[in-house]
Amino acid sequence: MDRLTEKFLxxxxxxxxxxxxxxxxxxxxxxGNKSSREIIRxxxxxxxxxILNDGRIVMVRQYRYPIADTLLEIPAGKLDxxxxxxECAVRELSEETGYVAHTxxxxxxxxxxxxxxxxxxxxxLATDLEMTEQHTDEDxxxxxELYSKEELRVMIDNGMLSDAKTLVGLLLAGV
Amino acid sequence: MDRLTEKFLxxxxxxxxxxxxxxxxxxxxxxGNKSSREIIRxxxxxxxxxILNDGRIVMVRQYRYPIADTLLEIPAGKLDxxxxxxECAVRELSEETGYVAHTxxxxxxxxxxxxxxxxxxxxxLATDLEMTEQHTDEDxxxxxELYSKEELRVMIDNGMLSDAKTLVGLLLAGV
Numbered sequence: 001m002d003r004l005t006e007k008f009l010x011x012x013x014x015x016x017x018x019x020x021x022x023x024x025x026x027x028x029x030x031x032g033n034k035s036s037r038e039i040i041r042x043x044x045x046x047x048x049x050x051i052l053n054d055g056r057i058v059m060v061r062q063y064r065y066p067i068a069d070t071l072l073e074i075p076a077g078k079l080d081x082x083x084x085x086x087e088c089a090v091r092e093l094s095e096e097t098g099y100v101a102h103t104x105x106x107x108x109x110x111x112x113x114x115x116x117x118x119x120x121x122x123x124x125l126a127t128d129l130e131m132t133e134q135h136t137d138e139d140x141x142x143x144x145e146l147y148s149k150e151e152l153r154v155m156i157d158n159g160m161l162s163d164a165k166t167l168v169g170l171l172l173a174g175v
Numbered sequence: 176m177d178r179l180t181e182k183f184l185x186x187x188x189x190x191x192x193x194x195x196x197x198x199x200x201x202x203x204x205x206x207g208n209k210s211s212r213e214i215i216r217x218x219x220x221x222x223x224x225x226i227l228n229d230g231r232i233v234m235v236r237q238y239r240y241p242i243a244d245t246l247l248e249i250p251a252g253k254l255d256x257x258x259x260x261x262e263c264a265v266r267e268l269s270e271e272t273g274y275v276a277h278t279x280x281x282x283x284x285x286x287x288x289x290x291x292x293x294x295x296x297x298x299x300l301a302t303d304l305e306m307t308e309q310h311t312d313e314d315x316x317x318x319x320e321l322y323s324k325e326e327l328r329v330m331i332d333n334g335m336l337s338d339a340k341t342l343v344g345l346l347l348a349g350v
Contacts, residue, residue, distance in 0.1 A: 003316065004237060014190050015189050017199060019291060022192075022195065022197055029314055030316050033314055037241070038195045039241040040215065040291070062179060063179040063180050063205075065200070065202060065212040066212070066290070070179050108331075108342070111239075111338055115239065116194060116241060119288060143179065156347075162285050165288075167343045168342045171347070172331075
């Protein structure tokens with residue numbers, strides 16, 4: 001598929017934030033023209049669809065500053081340096097909900113918005129859950145909520161769930 | 176859900192790109208602590224699941240610079256200033272594939288990665304398609320490919336489709 005590929009020419013970091021690393025790169029297009037590409041480098045993340053033995057799914061609600069609203073999502077979090085996606089899934093699920101997953105199955109991996117970031121989210125199905133206790137960071141505010149698959153399906157059909165990783169995870173888990 | 180809300184304190188634009196507008200905001204957390212939020216302001220976008228009368232779905236393959244690979248996606252594009260999502264869906268589908276949609280049905284709207292951007296993608300199902308001709312910009316390189324629902328389902332189950340909007344659109348369209 002070579003006639004689609006863009007050739008790297010040079011890269012300049014234009015912002016070095018706590019979370020976001022923003023670069024402006026110059027590329028050569030398949031027709032020989034030059035163009036610029038603005039991209040966000042991201043460490044990657046995981047998301048987890050945790051299903052209890054009674055079939056209910058563990059969801060989290062939190063405030064999402066960029067959209068100025070709370071959002072109902074599946075548990076998720078960013079990869080720490082040196083951490084595998086599976087280790088991260090176990091850690092984030094435990095931190096955000098208190099549940100320890102004894103069985104994890106990879107559902108898929110998504111690119112969230114490949115036009116401007118390399119962010120990948122690895123999505124897992126978590127079962128055989130054991131309740132311990134939620135232990136979020138001091139500055140992290142998360143409500144845990146339980147829903148049946150039927151309730152979540154109604155919410156999806158009514159446009160009440162809008163988070164991309166959440167929709168992909170739930171739909172692949174059979175909701 | 177007031178105990179989750181973060182209070183805006185101030186905002187500083189740290190990058191003003193051709194596409195990306197990056198801001199670093201200071202907020203007050205529910206516990207009174209202060210924190211910073213780095214966010215990308217995005218104009219919003221649309222994506223379209225175009226289904227031909229014979230049931231095949233019109234997909235596009237293009238190079239995505241941030242992930243340094245080509246990606247098979249549903250047709251999509253950014254909102255122009257003053258354009259409604261529905262107008263944008265008709266325009267982008269026509270530009271990228273040559274198909275004019277005579278029937279558009281809203282499937283849902285997704286937030287792609289609400290931890291750091293306000294990007295919303297409105298997703299439509301397009302039917303009653305009429306072939307005209309593809310008319311991408313000079314510097315836009317897109318291959319059109321047709322797949323049956325069954326072929327796409329196999330690709331989803333094998334992790335061969337990773338674009339978030341594409342997965343949400345196809346799964347909600349019954350793939």
